[in-house]
Amino acid sequence: MSSEMKMTRRIATDGLLTAVCFMLSYVETLLPSAGLPGVKMGLANICVLFALYRLTTWDAVVISGVRIILNWIIFGNISGAIYSVFGAILSLGAMYMLKKSGKFSTIGVSLAGGAVHNFGQVLAAVIMLGPGALGYLPPLLILGEATGAVNGIVAGVILGRVKGWGNSV
Amino acid sequence: MCGKVPLQSYYSQTYIMKKLLIVVFSLMIFTACEAVPKRYSAAYTDVFDTVTQFTAYCGSDEEFEEYSDILHDELLRLHEIFDIYLTYGDTQNACMLNENGSLENPPPELVELIESGKNWYSETDGQLNIALGSVLSLWHDCRENAELPDPDMLKNLSGHCDIENISMDNGIALADPEMSLDFGALAKGYAAEKAAETLIGLGLENFAISCGGNVVTHGKKPSGSWEIGIENPDGGLITSVFVSGESVVTSGDYQRFVEIGGVRYHHIIDPKTLYPAKFWRSVTVISKSSAEADALSTALFCMDQKSGLELIKKHSAEAMWIDQNGEVYRSEGFSDYE
Amino acid sequence: MNKTARNDILLAVAIALAAVAVFLIRIFPAAPAQSCEVIHAGATEAVLPLDGNGVYVCGSVEIEISDGSARIKKSGCPEQICVKHKPISRSGEAVICAPEGVMIRITGEGPDFVQ
Numbered sequence: 001m002s003s004e005m006k007m008t009r010r011i012a013t014d015g016l017l018t019a020v021c022f023m024l025s026y027v028e029t030l031l032p033s034a035g036l037p038g039v040k041m042g043l044a045n046i047c048v049l050f051a052l053y054r055l056t057t058w059d060a061v062v063i064s065g066v067r068i069i070l071n072w073i074i075f076g077n078i079s080g081a082i083y084s085v086f087g088a089i090l091s092l093g094a095m096y097m098l099k100k101s102g103k104f105s106t107i108g109v110s111l112a113g114g115a116v117h118n119f120g121q122v123l124a125a126v127i128m129l130g131p132g133a134l135g136y137l138p139p140l141l142i143l144g145e146a147t148g149a150v151n152g153i154v155a156g157v158i159l160g161r162v163k164g165w166g167n168s169v
Numbered sequence: 170m171c172g173k174v175p176l177q178s179y180y181s182q183t184y185i186m187k188k189l190l191i192v193v194f195s196l197m198i199f200t201a202c203e204a205v206p207k208r209y210s211a212a213y214t215d216v217f218d219t220v221t222q223f224t225a226y227c228g229s230d231e232e233f234e235e236y237s238d239i240l241h242d243e244l245l246r247l248h249e250i251f252d253i254y255l256t257y258g259d260t261q262n263a264c265m266l267n268e269n270g271s272l273e274n275p276p277p278e279l280v281e282l283i284e285s286g287k288n289w290y291s292e293t294d295g296q297l298n299i300a301l302g303s304v305l306s307l308w309h310d311c312r313e314n315a316e317l318p319d320p321d322m323l324k325n326l327s328g329h330c331d332i333e334n335i336s337m338d339n340g341i342a343l344a345d346p347e348m349s350l351d352f353g354a355l356a357k358g359y360a361a362e363k364a365a366e367t368l369i370g371l372g373l374e375n376f377a378i379s380c381g382g383n384v385v386t387h388g389k390k391p392s393g394s395w396e397i398g399i400e401n402p403d404g405g406l407i408t409s410v411f412v413s414g415e416s417v418v419t420s421g422d423y424q425r426f427v428e429i430g431g432v433r434y435h436h437i438i439d440p441k442t443l444y445p446a447k448f449w450r451s452v453t454v455i456s457k458s459s460a461e462a463d464a465l466s467t468a469l470f471c472m473d474q475k476s477g478l479e480l481i482k483k484h485s486a487e488a489m490w491i492d493q494n495g496e497v498y499r500s501e502g503f504s505d506y507e
Numbered sequence: 508m509n510k511t512a513r514n515d516i517l518l519a520v521a522i523a524l525a526a527v528a529v530f531l532i533r534i535f536p537a538a539p540a541q542s543c544e545v546i547h548a549g550a551t552e553a554v555l556p557l558d559g560n561g562v563y564v565c566g567s568v569e570i571e572i573s574d575g576s577a578r579i580k581k582s583g584c585p586e587q588i589c590v591k592h593k594p595i596s597r598s599g600e601a602v603i604c605a606p607e608g609v610m611i612r613i614t615g616e617g618p619d620f621v622q
Contacts, residue, residue, distance in 0.1 A: 098518075108515030115522045134529065141526035145519055212546045212610055220546075220603040220610045224619055313585045382622040390619070398599055398618030406597065409618050419622040425588055453622075 021047035049155040054166040086124040091117035107152035114148020209233035216248040219381025226375040247360040267349040271342040297468040300332040302349030312427040357383040358463020384417045402450040410506040416459035420466040421451040446471040456486035543577040546610040
């Protein structure tokens, strides 16, 4: 395959995954939320994990970033976007490093991603609202890793059953 | 390989990612620490015969200390001008005015306060009278000795409380030699307002000053508006009001009093009866101006609710009254602050 | 149990412990939040915890802490306003003795000022 074809394929793949990611992030807002602010299932992370394991890291970054921008444009929530940016940057970094080390499974990488994502959001809250927001950190870390673990299981199943999409094609 | 990193890895994606992440993370933590201003407090006990508390959110100890010193200096300066018990060198202040009967070159703040006093006199039908000094002075001495003033003496002194006897044509002159001025009802509010203006002009954005119960606020705290608790005269708090930029002043019968023969005599004297005002146990006023809030709270303490309501409406202020039975009354917009 | 699964579990436990640590660090200093600050001549001279009983002397002023509240027990001032004030126990409350230049104030979460 020529490099142009590869690029085209890559753009198409990323676009598709971004769309799925965006839909997942919207769908989960329809689910009932827990008492704490910002507690969601993090379903969109399944897409990011898929990209991380099947494609390249940069694909995961692009999918995450574009999805956040889409959310911002369509739902107009600037502060929500800021929280997401903090969460996404830190969790992608953490997930990348854990995956790279090779010592953890998708579940481990995902649970860390979930926890660190929430940590990033609390950090954003502290910057914008003050240190009182730190009170939310303990439960959000635990919930983050719990939802992350679940997402990791789902992502693992998907990765196992879906062939192709990646460099192997 | 003894600790030597292969040349290739300096340019690898991993390496760059790692470094980038560390930088981003550090920047975030750094901005988090810098962006959260710290809360500082200071107190001064040498102005206006009460305690002044100053709370502000600043970036550093030095910054706060600077503002605190400026505030303290300004309050001290105004305290010396309005002080009726002591003179300070050459400063033509209230004490000098009362002793000499006139001042040639009064400080502009003193002139401003007296003119304000005259306006309040006519607006409150005499219930706020800066010329009541001789009566108030007698009560002050009596409180210190825990004895009641002689009614005849009170009556006598009340004849020397005519505000018309203050003339402002050439400096300040008191036509009646036995008259004296007392700025207790106005000075704190005025001083707090002037001092706050100075701080605002110097760029301080979030602070609150409580000058003996005269609260001036500006900006907010990280968690929201400034919270001022209003005491229940019988103990505990009646409520809290939340303000950001407004002033809150409370006049209460529990603030300064003396018990004589089992009866409480507080410090706010009703100019009509010449005895401590009996209308209310506490009056709280919220207004954009601290000077006005101070005047209004004292005035309202010495009048019935109807007149009080008229007065605050005129000045776009809100008020809360607590009567002798503990009943609480609020003006229409007061609960917006609760 | 294979290696990655074991590491996953270790990771999960580590994060949980971090969460607990943050929780404890925040809770413990916060618990004895009520103390009485003694301010003399503009500077904080002492911070007395409210749990415990005792008397603190500052010049001619005697400050008594008992039953979770603080009060000025004795003072050399003429009007004795400070002594007559009821004991204070809530954040923001304060009692002052202006002639002696002493103030006691309860610190912690709560109103910024009480009047």
